[in-house]
Amino acid sequence: MLDEDNLIETAKTGDKDALNELIKQYWQPVFRFASSKTGSPEDAQEITQETFIRVFRSLSNYQKTGAKFKTYLNQIALNLITDLWRKKQRSPAVVSLADYQQSIPIDDQPDSQAISHERRDIIAMALRELPDDQRQTVEYRLIVGLPVSETALALGKSEAAIKMLQQRGLKKLRTLLLDRGVLENYAER
Amino acid sequence: MPDSVKLTKEMEELSHLLDKMNSGECPTSTDKETADLLFVAALLKKADLSLEPPPHILEQTLEKVVAALPPSPPRSNKKWLYSSALGTAASILLIVGLHLIPSWSEVPYVTPPSTIVMPPSTTESPMVAPQPVPPQALPHEQRAVPTIITPPPVVEEKFPAQTKIETVIQPPSPTADKAPPRMEEKSALVHQSKSAYRMEVSALTEEVPSPLPSALLLPGKLPDSTTVDEKNYTVRQVFDKDTPQQITITQRPLSKKATSDKSQTLTATLPTQKAEKTATINKITLTIYDQEVILEGAVSEQELLTIGKSLTP
Numbered sequence: 001m002l003d004e005d006n007l008i009e010t011a012k013t014g015d016k017d018a019l020n021e022l023i024k025q026y027w028q029p030v031f032r033f034a035s036s037k038t039g040s041p042e043d044a045q046e047i048t049q050e051t052f053i054r055v056f057r058s059l060s061n062y063q064k065t066g067a068k069f070k071t072y073l074n075q076i077a078l079n080l081i082t083d084l085w086r087k088k089q090r091s092p093a094v095v096s097l098a099d100y101q102q103s104i105p106i107d108d109q110p111d112s113q114a115i116s117h118e119r120r121d122i123i124a125m126a127l128r129e130l131p132d133d134q135r136q137t138v139e140y141r142l143i144v145g146l147p148v149s150e151t152a153l154a155l156g157k158s159e160a161a162i163k164m165l166q167q168r169g170l171k172k173l174r175t176l177l178l179d180r181g182v183l184e185n186y187a188e189r
Numbered sequence: 190m191p192d193s194v195k196l197t198k199e200m201e202e203l204s205h206l207l208d209k210m211n212s213g214e215c216p217t218s219t220d221k222e223t224a225d226l227l228f229v230a231a232l233l234k235k236a237d238l239s240l241e242p243p244p245h246i247l248e249q250t251l252e253k254v255v256a257a258l259p260p261s262p263p264r265s266n267k268k269w270l271y272s273s274a275l276g277t278a279a280s281i282l283l284i285v286g287l288h289l290i291p292s293w294s295e296v297p298y299v300t301p302p303s304t305i306v307m308p309p310s311t312t313e314s315p316m317v318a319p320q321p322v323p324p325q326a327l328p329h330e331q332r333a334v335p336t337i338i339t340p341p342p343v344v345e346e347k348f349p350a351q352t353k354i355e356t357v358i359q360p361p362s363p364t365a366d367k368a369p370p371r372m373e374e375k376s377a378l379v380h381q382s383k384s385a386y387r388m389e390v391s392a393l394t395e396e397v398p399s400p401l402p403s404a405l406l407l408p409g410k411l412p413d414s415t416t417v418d419e420k421n422y423t424v425r426q427v428f429d430k431d432t433p434q435q436i437t438i439t440q441r442p443l444s445k446k447a448t449s450d451k452s453q454t455l456t457a458t459l460p461t462q463k464a465e466k467t468a469t470i471n472k473i474t475l476t477i478y479d480q481e482v483i484l485e486g487a488v489s490e491q492e493l494l495t496i497g498k499s500l501t502p
Contacts, residue, residue, distance in 0.1 A: 016251070019251060019254060019255065020251050023242075023250050023254070024241045024242070025241075027241070027242040027246070027247065028239055028240055028241070028242060029239070031242070032211075035211050035212060036212065036213030037213060038212070039212035039213060040212065041212070048250070049249075049250050052250060052253075052254050053257040056258055057257065057258060057259075116235075116236075119232075119236070120236040120237070120238070123232065123233060124236065124238055127233070127238075138233070139240050140243065141207060141211075142207065142210075142211075142230050142234055143233065143234070143239075144242055144243075145211040146211075146246075147208060147211070148204055150246070153243075154244075154245060154246070162204075163201065163203070164200055166204065166207065167199065167200050167203050167204075167226065170226040170229050171226065173229055173233070174226065174229045177229065177232070183232075
């Protein structure tokens with residue numbers, strides 16, 4: 001598999017496979033970033049597509065400045081989001097710091113980063129133990145961040161089925177994480 | 190509240206809160222079970238696992254990106270344009286060159302019979318001037334072993350620069366093992382030879398550009414040599430060559446007289462120099478059929494005039 005630099009160099013020539021590979025790798029983080037900023041999965045999807053179009057258009061002029069390609073993508077996505085806010089004449093959604101810290105159980109303190117990596121492996125492993133339909137539903141809904149409608153389209157199921165599968169999947173995942181002591185640590189805190 | 194309704198309500202509430210979470214908000218729920226599931230969902234999001242998007246979204250994005258990208262680099266377009274233009278120009282030059290320069294296309298057909306030899310007129314069949322045959326058209330055996338070997342052409346040293354177009358036609362010479370023909374046969378042969386000669390000379394003059402005159406004929410006689418000079422637009426015939434009765438007839442169109450003053454001067458001076466050496470050679474200039482005809486010979490001027498008047502086109 002090509003590394004990122006080679007992939008970008010190949011994509012500069014208009015190679016469709018290289019473009020496809022870059023989209024595969026970076027669609028999710030860009031979409032999640034756009035989704036978290038716009039609050040709308042439809043707007044986020046549009047911004048993600050436009051981000052890739054703009055990046056690939058200017059790929060021949062892309063100069064490596066030491067920044068990651070992901071950062072470059074996010075910067076373009078942020079510009080597009082700002083344009084969207086201007087167009088809709090509204091301010092970005094404001095999230096209070098207290099709510100943010102309360103809802104996100106994993107803090108960003110350096111001493112907990114190692115635990116986060118360890119927990120991430122456990123979470124990923126537990127996710128793989130879910131039945132396929134539940135796992136795919138949870139992945140698309142929470143990791144990729146798709147709305148119910150898109151998830152239903154991707155998996156060929158009804159929206160009601162997706163809602164049921166995501167609930168069952170999260171219940172099963174909670175049981176697995178409790179069994180592995182991941183959630184108990186948070187309860188202790 | 191029935192369990193199914195409660196379950197449906199929980200599912201709807203959870204889905205709604207997950208949408209909020211995806212939108213960057215931090216949703217909470219008063220329901221203990223829903224709150225626990227939200228906690229797991231938040232933990233999963235925080236784990237920052239990466240995943241490819243569904244195929245239909247991937248294809249949709251790729252299609253839009255490819256459609257929005259420029260079709261091809263402009264440099265390659267220019268390269269293609271240059272190479273096609275060069276190719277077209279080269280082919281045009283080649284075609285024009287082949288048509289404008291006759292030697293390129295005609296040399297293989299004209300070169301082999303540079304000297305046309307009239308065959309001995311011993312048969313009664315009408316004579317046909319030999320046509321140049323392309324080597325490709327000949328059968329293999331004929332190409333390998335030529336059946337007619339002609340003597341080397343006689344090139345007059347007076348015009349060394351004219352060897353390119355010079356063609357010498359020699360009269361038939363009876364071979365040793367053949368008996369001389371009778372008078373009637375001789376007359377018929379002369380007639381046939383004249384016809385063949387006329388055809389050959391006209392064929393020769395057709396090969397050269399149009400301003401060249403067709404050779405005038407002297408009734409009852411065939412020239413020992415005929416020289417066609419394309420450069421100076423002249424046709425030179427020598428009768429009774431290397432004998433005291435040698436007559437040289439040089440003809441040139443009047444329209445070309447002015448353009449070739451240099452060669453005219455040359456032809457005018459040569460007889461004078463010869464005249465100094467041999468006083469018996471006379472020269473007269475006539476205008477016949479819009480041509481300047483110069484007759485030279487070791488006969489009187491009156492005889493030259495008689496010969497000149499008897500010339501026919």
